[in-house]
């Protein structure tokens with residue numbers, strides 16, 4: 313798996329900082345652990361930040377750039393605003409990394425490592441992260457963020473299409489969707505599903521309605537996986553078999569569509585899910601990285617140097 317990643321993307325390698333920042337992995341691991349100890353939601357936040365970074369213009373930390381008084385970027389896009397979180401965790405890790413190895417490690421690599429360590433802290437799979445990404449000098453536009461990130465009401469063909477445009481196949485898409493085994497979602501995002509969808513378990517909908525009235529509370533968060541919200545496991549897929557997917561796009565993966573077999577197999581086999589998730593994360597981390605002389609090593613992840 314790693315060999316493939318290295319040969320396709322020559323410049324990324326897991327020992328990229330071996331001589332320039334040997335403590336990198338330890339710093340990110342312990343800072344991620346501390347952030348999750350303080351607030352378990354931060355693990356999910358790191359994983360989603362990485363996804364939203366890689367899908368919009370490649371894994372170049374562009375999602376971390378703050379909007380400025382004169383320009384709104386992807387952070388301020390409706391696809392991200394009020395929804396992405398955990399930026400302060402990245403700031404904290406970056407500060408520790410800068411103290412140990414000044415102007416050496418990119419924010420894009422820190423994000424890749426924070427996502428990886430988050431999944432492992434929450435008892436999910438582990439994988440090696442090829443490194444050597446550099447940081448974008450500019451953020452993508454709000455429109456680019458909307459065009460490249462899948463919305464919660466998307467059906468399977470649309471989901472497959474958007475992942476295919478990033479070089480990821482249907483299997484990667486289904487495995488990566490298992491990230492919704494951790495983290496939260498807001499009432500305004502899943503309301504239509506629990507009030508209008510036909511393919512929803514009525515008991516599940518009734519429970520969810522307690523936390524999401526027909527009107528109002530749009531920004532109220534609730535767990536994506538009610539049973540084990542801070543444990544990375546395959547319950548997500550088991551829920552789909554019972555009509556208990558919280559997002560329309562989650563439930564779309566099961567119920568007569570072309571990826572039913574994958575959902576069934578991951579629901580029955582945690583190891584298969586873990587192996588495919590790890591592989592797909594490595595592939596996602598290879599989406600259009602900036603390398604060599606492109607981009608920069610940002611000193612502050614929120615703004616270009």
Ligand code: HEM
Nearest residue numbers: 356357360363395462463464488491495496497498501561
């Ligand atoms: C397959 C298409 C996907 C769709 C349509 C989708 C959509 C969403 C939506 C709508 C939310 C809740 C946001 C809110 O309510 O404000 C969410 C949360 C989340 N997503 Fe996805 N997502 C997808 C794939 C992924 C992938 C590939 C990953 C990572 C590998 C991921 C990781 C997460 C995580 C961890 C959360 C919880 C974040 C938190 O609690 O802060 N998602 N996703």
